[in-house]
Amino acid sequence: MLRRKKKEPVQPAAPHKDTLILIGNGFDIWQGLNTSYSQFEEYYYAHREEILRKLRIKAYKIYGADRKPKLDQTGKPVVCSDVELLYGNPFAPDTGLAHMFWHRFEDSLNKIDTQRLNLYFGKERHGLSEMKRSAHNAQRILRKAFCDWIGTIQLKGQETGYQFGDNCLFVNFNYTDTLPKRFRINPEDEYHIHGEATDPASIIFGHAAHPESPYQPLKRLGGRYQGLYIIEEILYDTDKHIEDNFSDLCLFFAIHGLMAGDIKQIYVLGHSFGPADIGYFRHIVNATQGIMEDPEEDLSEEDKAYLDQMDSLETFQMNVQYAVHGSYRSMGVIPSAYPPIIEGDPESERMLRIEAAAVRRRFLAEQCERNWRRDKVFMKMLRRAGKKGIGHSEMGPPSGGGETKAERPKETAPPQWHISYFSDEDKQRVESTMRRLKCQNFTMYPTIDACLERFRKPKE
Numbered sequence: 001m002l003r004r005k006k007k008e009p010v011q012p013a014a015p016h017k018d019t020l021i022l023i024g025n026g027f028d029i030w031q032g033l034n035t036s037y038s039q040f041e042e043y044y045y046a047h048r049e050e051i052l053r054k055l056r057i058k059a060y061k062i063y064g065a066d067r068k069p070k071l072d073q074t075g076k077p078v079v080c081s082d083v084e085l086l087y088g089n090p091f092a093p094d095t096g097l098a099h100m101f102w103h104r105f106e107d108s109l110n111k112i113d114t115q116r117l118n119l120y121f122g123k124e125r126h127g128l129s130e131m132k133r134s135a136h137n138a139q140r141i142l143r144k145a146f147c148d149w150i151g152t153i154q155l156k157g158q159e160t161g162y163q164f165g166d167n168c169l170f171v172n173f174n175y176t177d178t179l180p181k182r183f184r185i186n187p188e189d190e191y192h193i194h195g196e197a198t199d200p201a202s203i204i205f206g207h208a209a210h211p212e213s214p215y216q217p218l219k220r221l222g223g224r225y226q227g228l229y230i231i232e233e234i235l236y237d238t239d240k241h242i243e244d245n246f247s248d249l250c251l252f253f254a255i256h257g258l259m260a261g262d263i264k265q266i267y268v269l270g271h272s273f274g275p276a277d278i279g280y281f282r283h284i285v286n287a288t289q290g291i292m293e294d295p296e297e298d299l300s301e302e303d304k305a306y307l308d309q310m311d312s313l314e315t316f317q318m319n320v321q322y323a324v325h326g327s328y329r330s331m332g333v334i335p336s337a338y339p340p341i342i343e344g345d346p347e348s349e350r351m352l353r354i355e356a357a358a359v360r361r362r363f364l365a366e367q368c369e370r371n372w373r374r375d376k377v378f379m380k381m382l383r384r385a386g387k388k389g390i391g392h393s394e395m396g397p398p399s400g401g402g403e404t405k406a407e408r409p410k411e412t413a414p415p416q417w418h419i420s421y422f423s424d425e426d427k428q429r430v431e432s433t434m435r436r437l438k439c440q441n442f443t444m445y446p447t448i449d450a451c452l453e454r455f456r457k458p459k460e
Contacts, residue, residue: 016167017256018264020284020415023172023179026270026422030448031160031178033153041102043149048081051144057137060085062094070094082137086234087112090120106276109142109238110207114231123223131227135234147200150175157181162455169256171249173277175203191252193245193280208242208276210235212363215319228323242279243367249280260287268419269448272426273433285439289414295364296357303354307361318358321351417442420451 028035052059059079062070070078080093087108088097101108121131153176160182164170170179170190175197179185195202214232218225253259266284273281286293296304310318417434421427421444434442445451 016262017169017258018262019165019168019267020263020265021164021168021170021267021269022271023170023174023269024271025174026272026420027448028153028174028176028178028270030270031155031182033155033176033178035153035174035176037102037105040105040146040149041099043152044083044102044145047145047148048141049079051141051148052081055137055140055144057082057141060093081141082134083141085134086117086138089113090117104274106205106240107207107274110209110235112231112234114228117231118224118227121227123227128226128230132230132233135230139234139237143203146205147203150197150203151200153197155181161457162452163457164455169253169258173271189256191249193249194240204240204245206238206240206276207235208240208279210239211241211243212236212359213366215323217316218320218323225320232323240276242277242283246280246283260290263288263415266415266417267451268417269451270420270422272422273430278433278437281433282437285434285437289439291438295360298353299357303350303357307354307357310358315358315362318355319362322355322359414439414441418445418451419443420445420448 025035049059059081062078062080072078078094080088080096084093084097087101089095101111117131121127121134155176155178162183164183164185166186166189168185168189170185172179172190172192173194175192175195177196177198179190180187192202194204197203210232214229214236216229218229218232266288271277282293285291296307299307417439419430419434419442421430427444427446431444434440
């Protein structure tokens, strides 16, 4: 006897995603959470000694001119950690770190006084070893402090008066679960681009000034150059690596079937547009407006040709000069073997652009080499998700450093951006940044409430 095959229930079609919502730290502050960097500053100093004990890192005692330990107002010895040594003045670590270091915490991580550190640790093998150890400890301390602080931020669910539609996807730059707890969004529609508080190992923070690997020949040259290499290592390790993070974000978009031309509206809520995150906005603007990015657009055709014709020795020299100039520029001290960068001098600035372009080329080559395995993993995950024929070229593929490759169809209008701002200074910075990114299709709102007016629930 034949049995009729049981008919499978029809699954409702997944809602079409056409609205992208980018969540910054100001969003959590708007919700009453203590997530400002000034709060992190307080947490760090209150828990520094406890963190050092847990990590088994010794604190530095501060001695006075009489060679006796300095005492604070309570009679306890004044101490500091490798954090103050690395990011402050190693010759006077008791002066601590300026409030501005914490106020602009992520960007501050690339502000290292190379000259002073090299003078303090010296160029001998023991001193360089101590510099490396101190740099490693400073990163461990800051990471432990930052992750522990994030873990203390508690959130209570409550009604907000807003409701987002099923057509929205969320890219959250924060570490909290504010969206599912207070706005009842589906967690599958949210992507934490810098990790989540519930998983400290996933947390990413840092600057975006040194994504390229430290230049190996500096290490082989030894002496002061090896000191430069150690500092390049620090800068590389504390870089957010935006290209890699954006590649992962492309996977999130592809799994949801989202292509650049699908995006009609983009909301940016409580984001400062700080230097550490501008790369993300650049990628999204380029992808949704069909902009083909040229990483060497500041170079003349003659300079591009010069770069193409450089031999290995010239490439080596350009990379070393870039490391030297970048590290010493803040002090105005350049080793005599290398010409100083003179601000306002056309030839001097031209050479700096060429040096930067040479390093950029090395970085793109590194990205291609590092990401070919990533592409395979990407496509395997898409197949598992049953997404056939969905690529991610429109949102910037992992290969080639995440640069945009495909143009948006000409008949597709670019999305409308809606951006909240906090102050007039904030507004000016955001407007300037968006115009620099060649995006004119945006509207500014003085509050997050005003920006989210269309998502407000109707009053009963």
